[in-house]
Amino acid sequence: MTELAELETPCAIVDLDCVERNLRTYQEYCDEHGIALRPHIKTHKIPDFALQQIAIGAQGITCQKIGEAEVMADAGIGDILITYNIIGDRKLARLRTLANRVDLLRVVADNEFVVRGLSAAFADSPKALEVLVECDTGAGRCGVQSPQDAAKLAGLIHDLPGIKFMGLMTYPPNGGTARVEEFFRAAMAECEKLGLECPVRSSGGTPDMWQAHLAPVTTEYRIGTYIYNDKSVIARGGCQEEDCALHVLSQVVSLPAPGRAIIDAGSKVLTSDLFGLEHFGYVVGHPDVTIKALSEEHGILTFDPATQPFEIGQRIRIIPNHVCVVSNMFDYVQLCRGDIFENPAFVAARGKVL
């Protein structure tokens, strides 16, 4: 057992009681509305948390990259959706290997090039690879642009060997729930014209997590941030400060001038992600303090120069703007229940961009 005072800063602290509350609360919401929950592991990147999500009721997990899925398969997770266009001989060979190791592997595609690559890689596979068509419902990232295009790609997937069309997937824009319902319904109708069913309709995103049931077409919901929450979720009304399970513990290293404090957490910890917010995180207990700027190893806090909320050596807790990218900056996170620290957890899927 370690005490807070013994931790070196900067580090990431994760409260396990808060994690469990967050996981149970959203699982209950999904259960109530008959939506399958498929958490995105990008927020925690830790196999034990993925196993806990499944133990609490999640159907499987979501990964963005094969490298993440490989780490999770190593930990015994058997139901994985990779929400990424997978391209290239090496990645396709890894995907094929991975498919043999898990019970269910599903991927997405939004174009013919990707679909043909998947088919070629799985043409002689004993088990067809399940593929969802990714739809752009307004986020402006990947995805087919229309229900007609979704059905066209679904038809190609259906026709090609080694792969099996299973439905639709989207990462909607904030406030895009109604658009998901509209797009998916229209795409299903177009698919039906081709005799194709869409058993899986996968939506996701933390910003609209409490509106998921307002798109009843949705059969499964992918969500990452809910395990830890962050300043962006607070700002969007999705949680309260006490629901934020991950804090960055940092230390004041300099008070060089009135109204300015320097801390040992910079962009190598908090990252430069503004994530639509102003400034670089929230200092717990100090609503009047601004994390004004970051360099790699320094955070610059500003406050009313007539006040002095800090002393040198003081430890502060920060709720980051965007917790998923902060997870990716640490090899280990410090696990605790209140003030009691357990062994740290290895962030096994950190940096897995391949």
Add this chain to the structure above:
Amino acid sequence: MTELAELETPCAIVDLDCVERNLRTYQEYCDEHGIALRPHIKTHKIPDFALQQIAIGAQGITCQKIGEAEVMADAGIGDILITYNIIGDRKLARLRTLANRVDLLRVVADNEFVVRGLSAAFADSPKALEVLVECDTGAGRCGVQSPQDAAKLAGLIHDLPGIKFMGLMTYPPNGGTARVEEFFRAAMAECEKLGLECPVRSSGGTPDMWQAHLAPVTTEYRIGTYIYNDKSVIARGGCQEEDCALHVLSQVVSLPAPGRAIIDAGSKVLTSDLFGLEHFGYVVGHPDVTIKALSEEHGILTFDPATQPFEIGQRIRIIPNHVCVVSNMFDYVQLCRGDIFENPAFVAARGKVL
């Protein structure tokens, strides 16, 4: 030997011939002006490059955190400056251990709390720890605010056991060369009143690297980015595109709509660091293409919708805005000379924030 086509994307590619040119060119500049070069390893975080910098003529290296210095000491580097206020029993114990392993260890301090901590940790050390006073010459980060305060802290360092005052250090603002000269000269005069010499006057920063000699008070210059260079250095006139040794290799994974391409390099590779620039890097050979937005694993490129510069599966090279933070996102970088790839280099000091 590996060929470019065999590399999985996204990855970081470092051209060794370009690295060597960059290192030699700036070493020659420092030699010409009688300035000791003390490269900051934060840009590359790779011991072999630090050893190469020393072999070419650098006096020693600069690190920001003890964890980085430990990695470099492991590789046999014996002259290390840590430009950070070091606080806390655990860090001070590590610092003491490190001091015993290298020929020269030097640190900075900008306040009495830090100075007293260093003194207590080294009071019974056989060799005094060398300390520079960090001065704020306008960057608004750490540092004493006036030459008088610099001398006052120098006097304290001089008076306390276990530590030795060795001079001044600053990380100046862009365009701050004249301010460095003025501040350091005034601080030296104040120190002289106390009978204290300042043999080391350490300045640094890539943006004004070619003006270092215009602050002749400077005895040593700390610089990181020059080994790789990046879009920010190009933008500030410090180098040309062909001097950028690190490229991010990425792949087009989707062309969902006219004027938009999606690549597999997102903020987990390029980071969200704008670093004073617009957009998130430069696509080599495509000056009309904008890296408009990043999510964790996706980069969104935009361009004239009447054109189609890309096809799905195509590989592109990106010069990042700020290369130091990109280095920190990779466990390995791919080393090459032109199109011939050698074994990748382990980024041994990645993530060493403690």
